[in-house]
Amino acid sequence: MATAECSPQHCLLQRRIKGEKRKWLNMRSIVALLSLLMIATTLQASPLRLSRGVGVHEWLNWSPVEASGxxxxxxxxxxxxxxxxxxxxSDWPKGNEFSRIKAMGFDFIRLSVDPGPLLAGGTAERNEALDVLSESVRQATDVGLSVVFDLHAVGQVPAYSRDFFDGAPDSEGVLLYRAMAKDVAAMLVRIGTSKVxxxxxxxxxxxPCGENxxxxxxxxxxxxxxxxxxxSSELxxxxxxACGGSITGLLDIDPFFDDANILYSFHMYEPHSFTHQKAQEPNGFASGLPWPASRGSPEQALRHLQSQMRIAGVSRAEEIRSLAKAEEEIKTYFKTNWGKATLxxxxxxxxxxxxRNDIPPSRLFMGEFGVIRMAVDKRSGAFDGDRLRYLRTVRETAEENGxxxxxxxxxxxxxxxxxxPKGKASPDKDMLQALGLPTQ
Structure with a gap:
């Protein structure tokens, strides 16, 4: 059956409809292709692979200061x-210290860096500092270690302490710090996002933290x-x-800014009364709490302190005053009954x-944990057995969750x-073992 010819106006309309259909189909194909590319990119995106690291704090976190301050x-x-x-x-073995760290079984260092020299001065001073830091980071990456570059504010130059960015989001200090951080990011990208x-x-x-x-x-x-x-989208x-980078501070975060190349940090120094057994006053005593708490009692802990005070020859009045000060914290520690299950x-x-936020636990990062070891004079710290049990428990718990x-x-x-800390610079082999690392 022959098809009737259309009128000029009708034919023009049909051609336009066909053209628009082709455009729509092409656009639909482009959108579909872009969606596939986005999915593929998301599947491929992942943060720098990190497993077992050690903090390096004493190198770049205390930049020398002139007499002028x-x-x-x-x-x-x-x-x-x-x-x-x-x-x-001469106490250190010869050779590359970063190769030595790698040989111990660590795959990265968490390199803490004083941001003060990057904030002090103008553009020339910042670029000079960035050049020094770039070469420093490469010393670790050149031997195959990854580097977590940690801007770690300290107070040796008070103007650039942590208070510098402890303000409102639009405060001058925060805005200057953020601008500096962008420059640091650009420096790290040049080193390589597969390394840092x-x-x-x-x-x-x-x-405050929590509800308030x-x-x-x-x-x-x-x-x-x-x-x-x-x-960079890949760094x-x-x-x-907030709140000292604690788990409580992490729980406060709404990660609406999340992407696949973000890790979320927390530091594990809980209970602080155990991990940081160090008296506030120069001649004070704070040591000997057991781990877990069930391995001892408040009475035993107080007797330990009393015996150390008598060995040190403190006066009876000072002994009574010091024990009274320690008693409340000791009782609280045992009442909480810290142990493996609690941790x-x-x-x-x-x-x-x-x-809860659709983030794989493998994108959590336990950036710090540790215990003060017992001092020679036993005024501060934990006994080795307790220290090592704690370190092993924390490490194993992290690894169980990836x-x-x-x-x-x-x-x-x-x-x-x-x-x-003294003598030849050899590693604490018992600590390496508690961390699941080879001791030879």
């Missing part, structure tokens, strides 16, 4: 100056993530909660937070150290 230029210390800082350089991750804040204060929390930190963290994403960012439940709160960890810290004279 300003930072020395160029800033930061060499590796040799770092190693020679607390002991003789960026932790722009360490243990931010921004109290302020929304300031939420906004600061989200804004900082947005800043870094303008530099792994380690975000943290697992606490870390489980972080896991639950991640799952959480990367970084122990605090590689080498320092203050008690939380993998390298023995």
């Amino acid at each position: 300003s930072y020395r230029r160029p800033p930061y210390r060499s590796v040799e100056q770092w190693l020679n800082g607390g002991r003789s350089l 991750a960026f932790e722009p804040y360490n243990e931010p204060a921004q109290y 929390r302020s929304g300031d930190w939420q906004q600061i963290m989200a804004d900082t993530v947005a800043d870094i994403r303008k530099v 792994t960012i380690i975000a943290t909660g 697992k439940a606490r870390i489980g709160e972080a896991v639950t937070w991640a799952e 959480i990367a960890w970084s122990v605090w810290e590689y080498a320092n004279p203050y008690g939380m150290t993998l390298i023995e």
Whole structure:
């Protein structure tokens, strides 16, 4: 049957309809293709792979200061100056210290860096500091270690302490800090996003936490993530909660800014009364709490302190005063009955937070944990057996949940150290064993 010819107007309309259909089909194909590409990119995107790390704090976190109180230029210390800082350089074995760290079984270092030299001065001073830091980071990545670059504010130059960014989201200090962090991100991208991750804040204060929390930190963290994403979509960012970077601070975060290249940090120093057994006064006593608490009693803990005071020859009046001060904290520790189950439940709160926000627990990051070891004079610290049991429990709990960890810290004279604090710079083999690392 022959088809009747259409009128000119009708034929023109039909041609336009066919053309629009083709355009719509082409557009639909393009949209579908873009969707597939986005899905593929999402599936491929993942943060820097981290497993077992150690904090390196004494190297770049204490940039030398002139007598005037300003930072020395160029800033930061060499590796040799770092190693020679607390002991003789001859106490260290010859060779590359980062190769040694890798040989111990660590796959990354958490490198803490004083942001002060990056904030002090102008553009030239910042670029100079960034050049020094770039070369420093490469010393670790060149031997196959990944690096978590941790901007870790300290108070040796008070103007650039943590208070600098402990303000409102639009405060001058926060805005200047965020601009500096963007420059750091650009430097790290040049090193390679397959080698480094960026932790722009360490243990931010921004109290209070919990139900009475302020929304300031939420906004600061989200804004900082947005800043870094303008530099790179691939650089792994380690975000943290307020309240000292604790689990409580993490639980406060609404991760609406999340993407597949973000890890979420918490530090595990709970209970603080056990991990940080160190008296506030110079001649005080705070040591000997057991782990778990069920291995001892308040009476035993008080008797330990009393015996150490008598060995030290303190007066009876001072003994009574010191014991009275310690008694309340000791009783609270045992009443809470801290142990393996309590600790697992606490870390489980972080896991639950991640799952509730559709974040795999493998994107949690336990950036610090540790215990002060018993001092020679027994005035401070935990006995080795208790310290090692705690470290093993924390490490195993993290690993059971697929959480990367970084122990605090590689080498320092203050008690939380993998390298023995005195004599030859050899690792604490019992601590390596508790961390699940080879001891040979």
